[in-house]
Each structure stands twice: as C-alpha cells, then as structure tokens.
Amino acid sequence: MEELHANLAELNRAFCCGKTRGVEWRKSQLRAIIRLITENEAQIFEALHQDLGKHPVEAYRDEIGIVKKSADHSLLHIEKWMAMKKDWLPLLLFPATGQVLPEPLGTVLIMGSWNFPISLALDPVIGAISAGNTVVLKPSELAPACSSFLHRIVPLYLDKEAIKVIPGGSEVAEKLLQHRWDKIFFTGSPRVARIIMSAAAKHLTPVTLELGGKCPVILHSFSGSDLQVAVKRIVGGKWGPCAGQACIGVDYVLVQQKDAPVLVELLKNYIKKFYGEKVEKLQNICRIVNQNHFDRVRNLLQDPSVSASIVYGGSVDCKNLMIEPTILVDPPLDSDIMTEEIFGPLLPIITLDKIEESIDFINERPKPLAIYAFTRCKRFKERIMQETSSGSVTFNDIMIQFLCDSLPFGGVGESGFGRYHGKYSFDTFSHEKAILQRSYFLELEPRYPPWNDFKLTFIKMAYNFNYIGLLLLLLRRMFHRGKAQ
Known part of the structure; x- marks a missing residue:
C-alpha cells in the first residue's frame, strides 16, 4: 500500500505540474508506444503464444497492428483534437464569444483484459495520453506473460513519472479501486464491472465499461456467391480471433430452418480448411486461456439436451486446454449456452420459420455489443437499424468495425457504456470545458x-x-x- 500511495502521489504531482498537458509531451509518448511495439515485436509474439497460443499473424493483426494504427491516427490528429473550438451564442448576448476547451481529466485507471492483453491494454492508454492524463495501467493477471512484458517494458519507453504499470491479481485491483480516480476504464466481464461501478460510486468517479454480450449473426442472403463469402467470414470471425474468446465475436447464428443444412455443411468445410480436423491436430487457433475458463466452456456442453444438438466437433483436449470448433443446431433456448455469453469456440445455430423473426428474437434478449447481418435487402437493413438496439451493427462482415478509428466502439445496456477509438478515445478521457467571454458593453x-x-x-x-x-x-x-x- 505504501508503494501504491507513492506511485499515485508521483502521478498526481506530474499532472498538477502540467507536464502532460503540452502537445509535445503527448506526441513523444505516442511515438514511444510505436517504438515499444515495433522494437519488441518478437517478445510480444512470444508472450501472446505463452498466454493464449496465438499465431504471430493473428498476434500482429489483432494486437500489434491495432496499437500501431491507433497511435499513428492519434499522432496525425491530436493537435486538431486539442484545439479550442468556437461555438454559437444567442444574439442577445452580443458582444460575447463562446468556446469549448478539451482538458485532461487527471489521473486515470485502465484495467486491461486477458483475451487481447496487448491491444486492449495499450489502445485505451493511447487515448488517455492523447488527452493529456497521467495513467495507471493494470494488465490482466490471466495473461501473465503479457502482464510481465508490459510491467517490464513500458517504463523503458514511456514517462515513468506519468505512466505506470501495476500488475497483480484481484487483491491488487481491490486496492487500486479504494483510491479516488478521475476516470476508470475497464474491459472485461459484467460481473467484475459491477464491482468496479460499486467502488467508483463512492468517489463519484466516471466509468467506461467495455463488456460483451451474445452477439448474433442474421443470415438473410442465401444466394450462392453471397453465402460462400458470408460463411467464410463467419468462420473467420467466430474461431479466428482468440478461438471465440472475444467480446464482439459471433455468439450464435439465426437462419431460416430450410437453409440450416446447407449452412452447416459450408461451416464444416471452412472449419476444416482454416483450422484442420481433430482436436489434437488443430492449428491457427488459440487455446482456452486457463483451466477455469476451459471447464466453464466444456460444461456448457454437459447438458444432455445440449450435447444432443451437436452436429460437428465437441471434442476436447484437457492437457492443452483446446476445444474443437463445435456447431450446434437448435440447443434449448433456456440452456446456459443460450443464456450466457459463450466466450469460446462453440457456435449455436438457431433456426426460424422466417428470417424476419430474428428481430424479435434479438429484442427479447439483453442488448448485444454487436449485431452482424448478411443481407442485400435495404428494407431489412433499415429494420435492423431502427428496430434493434446494440453497441454497433455491421452488415456483410464480422468484427471489422473494431478496426475503424472513425467509428465509436462501445456497448449499450448490459454490453457496457462509454465509447472509444480515435477521437472518441480522446473525448472519453477529456472534459469539454465551456468558456464564455462577454464585454462590458450593452x-x-x-x-x-x-x-x-x-x-x-x-x-x-x-x-x-x-x-x-x-x-x-x-x-x-x-x-x-x-x-x-
């Protein structure tokens, strides 16, 4: 606790003396992040392989590339974001001027997640630095190699007086949450999010929560070429990023009953092509992060009524914490696999008489972080946009919205609240201060x-x-x- 108090005192001094407010300091730290990930690429690959079994291509696509892209984007736009903006005032106040000045919040706490332990740690840090804050980053203890890497490497590149990495488990998180912060940014589960909100409420600390939810795919288009592309993207988006352990990953597919057999066969073909067959020989796919999560995902299949719905896969490798890509057709809607976020390589397919029923199906459940729909029908797209609520909607692809710095990323309802990426990250860690100046005249x-x-x-x-x-x-x-x- 004494060391923690000393660290926080140093961060507060750094903020109060104004060193983080200047544009040159912010730019220097963003450049340092780019050097960090560029010069330590091999170490990042190794850490991600140790924690999750990620292939270097997947590691670069989902971790290193994300961070570099985000830092480059912020460097390009940061001076514009920082600039004071004029705003309209009522003519009645003439002569007067109105302006909005973005100012940093202060000292912020960022709590990363284990499934993308580099990008989901450093990407929010980029936003906090761009906005001029001092930062405490607490990496997830469930990815120990990546946590150790960040704890060791970050001080070698970034300003040690203004940015600190504090590793550890739940006991460290509990101690951190006892302190007053100017902002808390958390990526993780709703269960932990409730603990964080409760702690933040004691100090009226603003919180951004990036959670998850059961993200559906609606398969509306079923023509030959469209279907091939759709299934390829579903397979890549479901099992490619961290073996389904992704908050915006596909959780289940909604399809018309008559089309389900064709869909299943195409899914099987692409699974074999991308990841291979038999659980012992799988490749290009991550393992489950640890024994607890492995047991949780495996237990979703234990219900006899659920296991009876398996049409492909279902095998497990307990030694290597691998679960085979698994397809289920119409498991019971009240089973755990359809009421809890799966966060693993299991894909339920729910059949409907008419695909238009998918909108009601989604609306009867908690709001998802993302909705994916494959369709060419403009009217159906309009219905999805207007009649459903979700963090985002993506048509005709999977998960690519996360790559777009020009779009806000965040949830709604139980999938979280707040947003980040690009300018939205800057805004998340800033306060827009209103400034009004008036003359003595009139x-x-x-x-x-x-x-x-x-x-x-x-x-x-x-x-x-x-x-x-x-x-x-x-x-x-x-x-x-x-x-x-």
Missing part, C-alpha cells in the same frame, strides 16, 4: 428587478429568439418614453 436592463409587464414580455421574446419582436418592443418603449417627456 447592458440589458430587463434582466434585473424591479419586475414589470414589459420585462416579462421582453424575456419571453428573448427565450423564443424573436429578435425582430424584441427590436420592435424596444423601439415602441423608446417612442413612448420620448412622447412622455
């Missing part, structure tokens, strides 16, 4: 007592922006005063 007497009918009429017109009426009212009053004199 004093509006109707704003002051004693009150009378003229002042009431004047104020009503002012609030209704009836400036012509105000002018006429003033001219009439001046005329009557002159006449009386």
Whole structure:
C-alpha cells in the first residue's frame, strides 16, 4: 500500500505540474508506444503464444497492428483534437464569444483484459495520453506473460513519472479501486464491472465499461456467391480471433430452418480448411486461456439436451486446454449456452420459420455489443437499424468495425457504456470545458428587478429568439418614453 500511495502521489504531482498537458509531451509518448511495439515485436509474439497460443499473424493483426494504427491516427490528429473550438451564442448576448476547451481529466485507471492483453491494454492508454492524463495501467493477471512484458517494458519507453504499470491479481485491483480516480476504464466481464461501478460510486468517479454480450449473426442472403463469402467470414470471425474468446465475436447464428443444412455443411468445410480436423491436430487457433475458463466452456456442453444438438466437433483436449470448433443446431433456448455469453469456440445455430423473426428474437434478449447481418435487402437493413438496439451493427462482415478509428466502439445496456477509438478515445478521457467571454458593453436592463409587464414580455421574446419582436418592443418603449417627456 505504501508503494501504491507513492506511485499515485508521483502521478498526481506530474499532472498538477502540467507536464502532460503540452502537445509535445503527448506526441513523444505516442511515438514511444510505436517504438515499444515495433522494437519488441518478437517478445510480444512470444508472450501472446505463452498466454493464449496465438499465431504471430493473428498476434500482429489483432494486437500489434491495432496499437500501431491507433497511435499513428492519434499522432496525425491530436493537435486538431486539442484545439479550442468556437461555438454559437444567442444574439442577445452580443458582444460575447463562446468556446469549448478539451482538458485532461487527471489521473486515470485502465484495467486491461486477458483475451487481447496487448491491444486492449495499450489502445485505451493511447487515448488517455492523447488527452493529456497521467495513467495507471493494470494488465490482466490471466495473461501473465503479457502482464510481465508490459510491467517490464513500458517504463523503458514511456514517462515513468506519468505512466505506470501495476500488475497483480484481484487483491491488487481491490486496492487500486479504494483510491479516488478521475476516470476508470475497464474491459472485461459484467460481473467484475459491477464491482468496479460499486467502488467508483463512492468517489463519484466516471466509468467506461467495455463488456460483451451474445452477439448474433442474421443470415438473410442465401444466394450462392453471397453465402460462400458470408460463411467464410463467419468462420473467420467466430474461431479466428482468440478461438471465440472475444467480446464482439459471433455468439450464435439465426437462419431460416430450410437453409440450416446447407449452412452447416459450408461451416464444416471452412472449419476444416482454416483450422484442420481433430482436436489434437488443430492449428491457427488459440487455446482456452486457463483451466477455469476451459471447464466453464466444456460444461456448457454437459447438458444432455445440449450435447444432443451437436452436429460437428465437441471434442476436447484437457492437457492443452483446446476445444474443437463445435456447431450446434437448435440447443434449448433456456440452456446456459443460450443464456450466457459463450466466450469460446462453440457456435449455436438457431433456426426460424422466417428470417424476419430474428428481430424479435434479438429484442427479447439483453442488448448485444454487436449485431452482424448478411443481407442485400435495404428494407431489412433499415429494420435492423431502427428496430434493434446494440453497441454497433455491421452488415456483410464480422468484427471489422473494431478496426475503424472513425467509428465509436462501445456497448449499450448490459454490453457496457462509454465509447472509444480515435477521437472518441480522446473525448472519453477529456472534459469539454465551456468558456464564455462577454464585454462590458450593452447592458440589458430587463434582466434585473424591479419586475414589470414589459420585462416579462421582453424575456419571453428573448427565450423564443424573436429578435425582430424584441427590436420592435424596444423601439415602441423608446417612442413612448420620448412622447412622455
């Protein structure tokens, strides 16, 4: 605790002295992050392989590339984001100016996740640095090699007085949450998010929660070439990123009953092509992160009614914590596999009489982090956009929305709240301070007592922006005063 207090005191001093507010400091730290991931690429590959069995291609695509892209984007735009912006003011206040100044929040706590332990740690840090904050990063203890790497390497590249990595398990997280922060950013499960919100409430600390949910795929288009592309993208998006251990990964597929057999066969073909056959010989796919999560995912298949719905896969390798890509057709809707976030390589297919029923099916359940729909129908797209609620909607692809710095990334309802990526990350870690400056010239007497009918009429017109009426009212009053004199 003494060491933690000392670290936080140093961070607060760094912020209060203003060193993080200048654009050059922010740019230097962003460049340092780019050097960090570039010069230590091999070590990152090794750490990700130790923790999750990630292939270097997947590791670069989902971790290193994400961080570099995000830092480059911030470097390109940071001066524009920091600039004070003018805003419109009512003519009644003339002469006056209104401006909005983005200012850093202070010292922020960022708690990373184990499934993408490099990108989901450093990407929010990029936003916090861009906004001019001091930062404590707590990596996930469930990815120990990556946590150790960040703890060891970050101080060699980034400003040690303003950015600190504090590793550890739940006991460290509990101690961190006892302190007052200016912002908490958390990526993880709803269960832990409730603990964080409870702790943050004691200090009225603002929180951004990036959670998850059961993200559905609606398969509406079923023509030959469209279907081939759709299934290829579903297989790549379901099992490719961390073996389904991704918050925006595919959780289940909605399809018309008559089309399900064709879908299953195509899924099987692409699974074999991408990842191989038999659980002992799988390749290009991650393992389950640890024994607890392995047991949790395996237990989803233990219910006899669920196991009876398996049409492909289902084998497990307990020694290597591998679970074969598994397809299920119409498991019971009240089973755990359909009520809990799967976060693993199991894919239920739910059949419907008409695919239009998918909208009601989704709306009867908690709001997902993402909805994916494969369709060419503009009317059906419009219905999905207008009649459902989710963190995002992506048409005709899987998970690519995460790569787009120009789009906000975040959830709604139980899938989280707050947003980040690009300018949205800068905004998440900033406060937009309103600044109004007015001249001593032109004093509006109707704003002051004693009150009378003229002042009431004047104020009503002012609030209704009836400036012509105000002018006429003033001219009439001046005329009557002159006449009386």
